[in-house]
Amino acid sequence: MQECRYDEDEIYRRLCKIIAPDRISNNPAELYCSSRDASYIKTAHPPFSVIRPSSSSEVSEILKVAHEMKVPVTPRGAATGLTGGAVPLHGGIVLDMTGMDQVIEIDHENMQVLLEPGVIHAGLNEALFEYGLFFPPDPGSSEMCTIGGMIANDASGMRSVKYGTTSSYVLGLEVVLPTGEIVNTGSRCFKTSSGYDLKRLFVGSEGTLGIVTRARLRLRALPESRYLVLASFETLDGAGSGVVEVLKSGILPSACEILDEVAIAAIGLGEKPLIIFELDGMEDEAEIAALKVIEVCEGLGAECRIVESESEQAEIWDKRRMIGVVITRHKEGSVRVYESEDVILPIKNVVRMLREIERISEKFGIEIITYGHIGDGNLHTAMAIDVQDESEWERLFKMSEEIYTTALKLGGSITGEHGVGVIRASYLKKEHPGSLELMRTIKRAIDPTGIMNPGKMGL
Amino acid sequence: MQECRYDEDEIYRRLCKIIAPDRISNNPAELYCSSRDASYIKTAHPPFSVIRPSSSSEVSEILKVAHEMKVPVTPRGAATGLTGGAVPLHGGIVLDMTGMDQVIEIDHENMQVLLEPGVIHAGLNEALFEYGLFFPPDPGSSEMCTIGGMIANDASGMRSVKYGTTSSYVLGLEVVLPTGEIVNTGSRCFKTSSGYDLKRLFVGSEGTLGIVTRARLRLRALPESRYLVLASFETLDGAGSGVVEVLKSGILPSACEILDEVAIAAIGLGEKPLIIFELDGMEDEAEIAALKVIEVCEGLGAECRIVESESEQAEIWDKRRMIGVVITRHKEGSVRVYESEDVILPIKNVVRMLREIERISEKFGIEIITYGHIGDGNLHTAMAIDVQDESEWERLFKMSEEIYTTALKLGGSITGEHGVGVIRASYLKKEHPGSLELMRTIKRAIDPTGIMNPGKMGL
Numbered sequence: 001m002q003e004c005r006y007d008e009d010e011i012y013r014r015l016c017k018i019i020a021p022d023r024i025s026n027n028p029a030e031l032y033c034s035s036r037d038a039s040y041i042k043t044a045h046p047p048f049s050v051i052r053p054s055s056s057s058e059v060s061e062i063l064k065v066a067h068e069m070k071v072p073v074t075p076r077g078a079a080t081g082l083t084g085g086a087v088p089l090h091g092g093i094v095l096d097m098t099g100m101d102q103v104i105e106i107d108h109e110n111m112q113v114l115l116e117p118g119v120i121h122a123g124l125n126e127a128l129f130e131y132g133l134f135f136p137p138d139p140g141s142s143e144m145c146t147i148g149g150m151i152a153n154d155a156s157g158m159r160s161v162k163y164g165t166t167s168s169y170v171l172g173l174e175v176v177l178p179t180g181e182i183v184n185t186g187s188r189c190f191k192t193s194s195g196y197d198l199k200r201l202f203v204g205s206e207g208t209l210g211i212v213t214r215a216r217l218r219l220r221a222l223p224e225s226r227y228l229v230l231a232s233f234e235t236l237d238g239a240g241s242g243v244v245e246v247l248k249s250g251i252l253p254s255a256c257e258i259l260d261e262v263a264i265a266a267i268g269l270g271e272k273p274l275i276i277f278e279l280d281g282m283e284d285e286a287e288i289a290a291l292k293v294i295e296v297c298e299g300l301g302a303e304c305r306i307v308e309s310e311s312e313q314a315e316i317w318d319k320r321r322m323i324g325v326v327i328t329r330h331k332e333g334s335v336r337v338y339e340s341e342d343v344i345l346p347i348k349n350v351v352r353m354l355r356e357i358e359r360i361s362e363k364f365g366i367e368i369i370t371y372g373h374i375g376d377g378n379l380h381t382a383m384a385i386d387v388q389d390e391s392e393w394e395r396l397f398k399m400s401e402e403i404y405t406t407a408l409k410l411g412g413s414i415t416g417e418h419g420v421g422v423i424r425a426s427y428l429k430k431e432h433p434g435s436l437e438l439m440r441t442i443k444r445a446i447d448p449t450g451i452m453n454p455g456k457m458g459l
Numbered sequence: 460m461q462e463c464r465y466d467e468d469e470i471y472r473r474l475c476k477i478i479a480p481d482r483i484s485n486n487p488a489e490l491y492c493s494s495r496d497a498s499y500i501k502t503a504h505p506p507f508s509v510i511r512p513s514s515s516s517e518v519s520e521i522l523k524v525a526h527e528m529k530v531p532v533t534p535r536g537a538a539t540g541l542t543g544g545a546v547p548l549h550g551g552i553v554l555d556m557t558g559m560d561q562v563i564e565i566d567h568e569n570m571q572v573l574l575e576p577g578v579i580h581a582g583l584n585e586a587l588f589e590y591g592l593f594f595p596p597d598p599g600s601s602e603m604c605t606i607g608g609m610i611a612n613d614a615s616g617m618r619s620v621k622y623g624t625t626s627s628y629v630l631g632l633e634v635v636l637p638t639g640e641i642v643n644t645g646s647r648c649f650k651t652s653s654g655y656d657l658k659r660l661f662v663g664s665e666g667t668l669g670i671v672t673r674a675r676l677r678l679r680a681l682p683e684s685r686y687l688v689l690a691s692f693e694t695l696d697g698a699g700s701g702v703v704e705v706l707k708s709g710i711l712p713s714a715c716e717i718l719d720e721v722a723i724a725a726i727g728l729g730e731k732p733l734i735i736f737e738l739d740g741m742e743d744e745a746e747i748a749a750l751k752v753i754e755v756c757e758g759l760g761a762e763c764r765i766v767e768s769e770s771e772q773a774e775i776w777d778k779r780r781m782i783g784v785v786i787t788r789h790k791e792g793s794v795r796v797y798e799s800e801d802v803i804l805p806i807k808n809v810v811r812m813l814r815e816i817e818r819i820s821e822k823f824g825i826e827i828i829t830y831g832h833i834g835d836g837n838l839h840t841a842m843a844i845d846v847q848d849e850s851e852w853e854r855l856f857k858m859s860e861e862i863y864t865t866a867l868k869l870g871g872s873i874t875g876e877h878g879v880g881v882i883r884a885s886y887l888k889k890e891h892p893g894s895l896e897l898m899r900t901i902k903r904a905i906d907p908t909g910i911m912n913p914g915k916m917g918l
Contacts, residue, residue: 132709185891188870189804189805190806191837191876195916196901198898221711244568282751344651431654432643437642441904442901457654
C-alpha cells in the first residue's frame with residue numbers, strides 16, 4: 001500500500017458531496033481520536049478524514065470513491081480492540097460505524113435479530129431481555145464494544161465454553177465490498193447448504209475484506225437459572241487440572257474462568273487461584289450440575305462455595321469484568337501493555353501452558369498475571385512495564401515471542417478472541433505457514449486495490 | 460469448462476506413473492459406476508479415469524497434472540448424495556476418496572479426532588464409543604456416507620437442532636488446492652481469531668475449491684441418558700405448532716423429527732402425524748425435559764408416549780432412518796425422485812410451509828410425503844412418479860419450482876443439508892442474487908483453470 005498518491009483535498013471535497021457536514025470531519029483533534037484503539041499501536045500516517053456514515057448506501061458511495069482513488073479505508077467500532085486493528089496505519093479515511101446503531105428487527109419468534117453494526121453489546125442484551133432471549137457471546141468490554149467489532153474479530157468471552165463464539169450466531173451479513181458493491185450473505189435459517197458460506201469468511205476478517213453494514217444474529221432462550229461455583233485451589237496448575245476433570249466428567253459449564261493469586265487478590269475475591277464455574281439451564285438441571293462440579297473439585301482438594309443469589313452472582317461477574325482494568329495499575333510506576341495476552345490451547349495442554357507462563361515470567365523478570373476463559377483453553381496474560389523505559393519494551397517483546405511460540409508448540413493459537421491486528425501480524429505466518437498465501441489470494445480477489453484496512457493481519 | 464481439449468490417453472499414462480496400477484482404472488464398467496450418485500442425474504461425458512488415491516501427496520500429484528492439462532476432476536465419497544454433486548458432468552478424472560479411510564488419531568483428552576475423508580460416519584462413532592465421545596452430526600445415510608462427503612455438503616441430520624451441523628465440528632482441514640498445493644487450515648483449539656476462517660470456506664463447497672485429505676473434528680461427550688417422546692397430533696400443521704411451542708418453552712431437544720400420516724404408516728409407527736422428540740443429557744435433566752415436552756404437547760391435544768428403553772429407542776431410530784428408502788416403493792409403478800426434497804424455513808414459518816406443501820401437492824396431483832428435521836425447520840418432501848412418463852417429469856419439475864420459490868418467499872433456503880450439486884444449481888441465483896458473483900470471484904481465485912468439480916452449484 002502506497003501512501004498519499006492522491007489529492008486528499010480533492011477527495012475530501014468529493015466525500016463532502018456524499019456525506020452530511022456533521023458526519024464528516026478533517027478536524028485534527030477528531031482525526032487524532034480516530035487514530036487509536038485500546039492497544040499501544042500508533043500510526044505514522046494519520047487519516048485525512050473521519051466519516052460517520054448513516055446507511056449502507058453511504059458506505060457504498062464512500063467505498064466507490066476510495067476504490068477509484070486507491071485511498072485506504074479503516075473501519076472502526078468502539079475501538080476497544082487490543083491489537084491496533086482499528087488504527088489507520090496508512091492514513092486515508094476512517095469509517096466510524098458507531099452512528100449505524102439501530103436494532104432493526106427483533107424477530108423473537110424466529111429467535112433472531114437484525115441490526116446495524118454500531119449496536120453496543122450490552123444494549124442488545126438489554127433489549128432482548130423482555131423476550132426471554134439473549135445473544136450469548138459475552139466479551140469483557142460488553143458495555144462499550146459494538147457488534148460490528150465483535151464480528152470483525154469473532155469475539156467471544158466468558159460463555160464461549162458452552163455457547164461458542166460470535167461466528168456461531170451470525171446467520172447473515174450485509175457487506176459493502178471494497179468496490180462499493182452491497183452483497184447479502186447467509187440466510188434466516190438456522191442451517192443451510194446453499195452455496196459457499198460467505199458470511200463466515202467476513203467474520204474474523206478484521207475489516208480487511210469489506211464493511212459489515214447489517215447483521216442477522218441467532219439468539220438463544222435465556223436459561224431458567226444460573227448457579228456459580230467458586231473453587232479455590234492451592235496452585236494455578238491444580239486449578240487447571242480441576243477444569244479438565246470437570247469437562248471430562250461430561251458437565252458443560254456456561255462459563256469457566258481462571259484467576260491467579262494476584263488477579264484474585266486485585267479484585268478482592270480471595271487469595272488462592274480460583275476457578276469460577278457458571279452452570280445454567282432449567283432450575284434442577286443447573287443445580288445438579290453445580291453439585292457435580294463441587295464433587296469433582298473437592299475430590300481434587302479444592303475449597304468450593306456455591307453462589308445462588310442473583311445479586312451476588314452479578315457482583316462477582318462485575319468484579320471479573322473489571323480485572324483487565326484493575327491490574328493496569330497493579331504495579332506502581334508501570335502500565336499494562338497488551339502483548340501476547342490472548343493465547344489459546346487445546347484443553348489438555350492448558351495446565352502445561354500455565355507452568356510455561358510461570359517459567360517465562362521468571363526467565364524475563366516480568367510479572368505475569370493470568371486470568372481468562374480456561375474452559376475453552378483461552379488464557380489472558382497481563383504484564384505491566386515502565387513504558388518510558390525502552391529496555392523494558394525490548395524485554396517485553398522477547399517474552400511475548402516466547403509466549404507465542406510456546407503456545408504454538410503446544411498446539412495452540414496466537415489469539416483466541418482478540419484478533420491479529422497489527423500486534424500479532426508477524427506471527428500469522430508462524431501459525432499458518434501453509435495457508436497465509438491462500439488468505440492473501442482471497443484478499444486480492446475481493447480487494448484488488450488493497451484499500452481495506454491495509455497493514456493488518458500480516459496479509 | 461471445455462471438454463476434451465486434451466489427450467486422454469497421454470494423461471492416463473502420466474497418471475499411471477503416479478498411482479499404483481490397482482488404484483487407477485479406465486475400465487468402462489468402473490467408469491460407469493463412478494459416474495452416478497444417489498440422484499437421477501446422469502452425465503453426457505463419462506470420465507476417462509477413476510483413481511483411488513491413498514495419500515495427500517498422491518492427490519497433490521494428480522491435481523498438478525490435471526491443473527496443467529486443464530482436466531476436470533470430480534471428487535467422490537460414498538456417492539450417497541442426492542444432488543448429482545459427485546457426477547462428473549464434464550468427463551475427466553474421478554477421484555474416489557474412499558480408499559483414504561484411516562482414523563489417524565483419537566485425541567480423546569482434547570475431545571477431537573484426526574481422520575481421512577473416506578472414514579464412514581457410523582464407523583467413526585463406533586470407534587469413539589469406548590472413549591465416551593461422539594461426533595454429533597447424524598445423517599440418515601450414516602452407515603454408508605463418508606466424513607468427506609459430509610464436509611463437502613455441510614451435512615447434519617437428526618441432531619442438528621441441538622448440536623449443529625458438520626461445520627460446527629470442523630476444527631481444521633488439510634486441503635489439496637486445484638493447483639496441487641497442500642494447505643492446512645484451522646487449529647486444534649476450540650476457537651481462534653487467527654486469520655481468515657478458511658476451513659469454513661471449504662465446508663459446504665462441494666468439491667469445487669479443492670480436495671479435503673484430512674480433517675480434524677471436535678467431539679462431544681456422549682450424554683448420560685436419552686429419552687424419546689412420541690407425540691401424535693391430529694393434523695400435520697398441528698404437529699408443526701407443537702414443535703414451535705416446545706422450542707419456545709426453552710427446551711432444546713437433541714432431535715425433533717416430523718413424520719406425516721403416510722410416512723408414519725409406511726414404517727408402522729402409527730396413523731397420525733407424529734413428532735419424535737429426543738431429549739438427552741444427565742439422567743435427571745433428560746427426564747425432566749421429556750416430561751416438560753409431554754406437558755406442552757398434551758396441552759395442544761397431542762397423545763404422548765415416553766420411550767425409555769434403549770433398545771426400543773434404537774428400533775424407532777432404525778425405522779426413521781429407513782423412511783427415505785421405504786417410501787421409494789410406496790406407490791405401485793412409481794419411483795421416488797429426489798427433487799426439492801430439502802427445503803428449510805425459519806422455525807415460525809414451518810407451519811405455513813407445511814400447509815403450502817399440501818396445497819402444492821393437490822395443485823399438481825402428485826402426492827408429497829413429508830418428514831424431516833422440523834426442529835431446525837428442515838423438511839424432506841418425498842414424491843414418486845412413473846419415471847418412464849415424460850409428462851410426469853415435467854409436472855414434477857414445475858411442482859419443485861413452486862416448492863423452492865415458496866420456501867424462498869417464506870424466508871427459507873433451497874437446501875438445509877443435502878447441498879446444491881446439479882439439481883439445485885439453477886436456484887442458487889434465486890436464493891443469493893447479490894452474492895453468487897462473489898462466490899464466483901472466490902472460485903476463480905482458488906481454481907483459475909476451473910477444473911474442480913465443474914458444472915456444480917451454479918458457479
